[in-house]
Amino acid sequence: MPEQDPSREETTQPGGGLAGEVAELEHSGLCALVGRPNVGKSTLLNALLGEKVSIVTRKPQTTRHRILGVANRPGAQAVFVDTPGLHERGKRALNRQLNRAALGALEDIDVVVLVTRGLEWRSEDERVLESLEGVSAPVVLAINQVDRIPDKRRLLPHMERLQGRRDFAALVPVSATRGENLEALEQEVVQRLPAGPPLFPADQLTDRDLAFRLGELVREQLMLALGDELPYATTVQVEGLERDGGLLRVAAVIWVESEGQKPIVIGREGKRLKKIGRRARLEMESLLGERVHLDLWTKVKERWTDDQRALQRFGYTD
Numbered sequence: 001m002p003e004q005d006p007s008r009e010e011t012t013q014p015g016g017g018l019a020g021e022v023a024e025l026e027h028s029g030l031c032a033l034v035g036r037p038n039v040g041k042s043t044l045l046n047a048l049l050g051e052k053v054s055i056v057t058r059k060p061q062t063t064r065h066r067i068l069g070v071a072n073r074p075g076a077q078a079v080f081v082d083t084p085g086l087h088e089r090g091k092r093a094l095n096r097q098l099n100r101a102a103l104g105a106l107e108d109i110d111v112v113v114l115v116t117r118g119l120e121w122r123s124e125d126e127r128v129l130e131s132l133e134g135v136s137a138p139v140v141l142a143i144n145q146v147d148r149i150p151d152k153r154r155l156l157p158h159m160e161r162l163q164g165r166r167d168f169a170a171l172v173p174v175s176a177t178r179g180e181n182l183e184a185l186e187q188e189v190v191q192r193l194p195a196g197p198p199l200f201p202a203d204q205l206t207d208r209d210l211a212f213r214l215g216e217l218v219r220e221q222l223m224l225a226l227g228d229e230l231p232y233a234t235t236v237q238v239e240g241l242e243r244d245g246g247l248l249r250v251a252a253v254i255w256v257e258s259e260g261q262k263p264i265v266i267g268r269e270g271k272r273l274k275k276i277g278r279r280a281r282l283e284m285e286s287l288l289g290e291r292v293h294l295d296l297w298t299k300v301k302e303r304w305t306d307d308q309r310a311l312q313r314f315g316y317t318d
């Protein structure tokens with residue numbers, strides 16, 4: 001489950017009161033965003049929240065953790081759960097962990113949004129649908145990236161075909177990057193959430209702490225800077241966060257799996273690492289609206305992606 005288990009009993013009001021005193025909302029609950037890798041789940045989460053809480057790259061399997069994003073609307077609170085893309089059963093502990101994190105998100109869920117891309121319906125989408133077979137929560141299908149469909153007349157027959165696959169509660173074509181039709185999707189979700197107190201205080205946007213979010217911004221730049229294979233052998237840990245006058249000092253480690261991978265991350269004359277650091281720092285500054293000093297270095301943890309204890313240490317939990 002999420003790092004901070006949103007217990008209804010312990011929820012505090014923005015004013016500090018206990019949950020018992022919190023006014024019931026007409027709609028309050030959890031909505032999981034699921035789908036195969038790279039369909040746009042994280043982009044959709046960020047678009048629904050209006051802020052980057054989950055990192056995005058063109059590479060599949062960018063999302064490695066379950067991340068909550070809280071959308072407060074008049075009379076409603078929808079807590080969206082971004083999940084790692086469900087993928088083929090991998091051999092490594094990390095792959096198994098990612099699938100567990102994605103499927104574990106389906107416990108206690110009020111609504112599921114299954115995200116697909118354009119006019120595609122692949123065997124991986126079919127497999128995700130199969131994994132929803134035992135789920136009793138309503139499933140809304142969000143057909144994302146409709147901006148990439150050149151002939152929009154093909155959308156309706158595609159939707160009709162998909163409706164035959166499962167009794168979807170609704171089918172909503174959206175474009176996460178252009179912000180198209182997101183209110184309609186949100187409406188389909190919110191109206192299906194039960195009445196209840198809010199799960200999170202109104203001023204809390206995500207369950208993840210600052211260190212995690214800053215580490216993710218480094219990992220995003222790392223994935224963008226590296227080729228196809230190495231990103232999956234790296235992870236990032238923020239080891240220090242310190243305020244120094246008007247400056248936030250961040251110390252982060254990029255973990256790799258072998259000595260041989262270090263020079264690839266660092267690059268010739270340290271150029272690649274510098275570029276990753278500079279871009280991550282700018283992302284941090286734009287997120288926080290304050291100046292950041294980022295210290296970045298690389299360390300080796302042999303075969304960490306297949307080491308259960310290392311996974312725990314790096315924050316990969318169910």
Ligand SMILES: Nc1nc2c(ncn2[C@@H]2O[C@H](COP(=O)(O)OP(=O)(O)OP(=O)(O)O)[C@@H](O)[C@H]2O)c(=O)[nH]1
Nearest residue numbers: 037038039040041042043060061062063085176177
């Ligand atoms: N054209 C277009 N591109 C999109 C849209 N939504 C997402 N993308 C792009 O699709 C790519 C993948 O997006 P992500 O949000 O990382 O996808 P994801 O499903 O979270 O991926 P995983 O982390 O692999 O599970 C990125 O390059 C996005 O910019 C959209 O509506 N239109």
